[in-house]
Amino acid sequence: MKTATSGLSLREPHSVEDAYRMMREERLTPIAGATDLFVGLNFGTLDARAFVDLSRLDSLRAIAVKDDVLHIGALASYTAIMQSGEVRERVPMLVAAAGQVGGVQIQNRGTLGGNIANGSPAGDSLPVLAVADALVVMCSVDGERRVPFTAFHTGYRTSVLRHDEIIVCVEIPRIEGRQWFRKVGTRAAQAISKLVMAGVRGDTTRVAIGSVAPTVLRLPRTETLLSVGGNIDEAVAELQQEIAPIDDIRSTADYRRQVAANLLRRFWSDTA
């Protein structure tokens, strides 16, 4: 469906400082890869009319390791993430997740910052960031602030991001333990997940799951059971207490409960 452009405006900052200033002065919706936002706009389901294009802010595209912490710029595309030697070495589960986002065309445009800002509980990269103990770095004219990824989303598509702030970067510390990722959808490419899970099995085991609650969830009680050597059956029972799936257009609550249990078992056997 063709976009009705009348009434739409687009600001095009050429530096991050310009962008921060514009976002302080006006109420603007950021666009990066546009791979999700334009779907809503084309179908008339997006209320926003005033936009700011962040895609020219090349300083937000870098992927680098500083002081043993991996910094992934908010504008890094899924393709750039898959091609980065640093990401491949340190966070292979993020490479796996990036390869499951849409098809190549979406991977070429979609950004990690966009996946976070969009805030869908089905976002493919989000369980990975949750188990990676990632920090989200946000910036405005007031300066920078960092929040743990697990504290970023406050509810269904809501977050601590202020309307004058931009997500600039994600910081991922070195991860000890074996990493695991699995997405379940109707087909391998181009499907929004019915369920998506990431795990790290090490001295302290971490598990996060998407599409089973209003936000992506870490499963602290399940993790504790697995970390202290509890058996997988107990962990699966605990997982069922920690998730709150619903019926929606992509799946049912019953199916999600069953698959969540299956995925936890698969994570545990694959990383044994």
Next chain:
Amino acid sequence: MQFTLNGVPATVDAHPMRRLLDVLREECGLTGTKEGCGEGECGACTVLVDGQAVVSCLVPVAQVAGADVRTIEGLGTDHALQHHFMNEAGAQCGICTPGMIMTASTLPKDATLEEIRVALAGNLCRCTGYEAIYRAIQRANEERA
């Protein structure tokens, strides 16, 4: 705004939030690029921006200012992919074909069948069942080798 279109400088007067797809078809007259789903699922509107395959239905035209945009018309009338899509019957209704060919044109000539399948995962065809399409791409790649 200005960009390079199939190797030639182009200037268009378009709202910055218009879809690249609409600008190509309606302002530039290049109707080889097709609209399928309009939501980034089917790949029919695939074009190359700075050498990367993108779905032009999800690109605000402002984002290609200064970029190198290549459409199916930019491959000319004597391209190996075009011949082999015909020879192998890799096209039936033809709506997906320009997108298929643009995505295929980004593959290295030594791409394996698995790599071809992964690259084309974002291009849907409802007619051929894909085997003829994969074959056409393999034949074209053999010719390039």
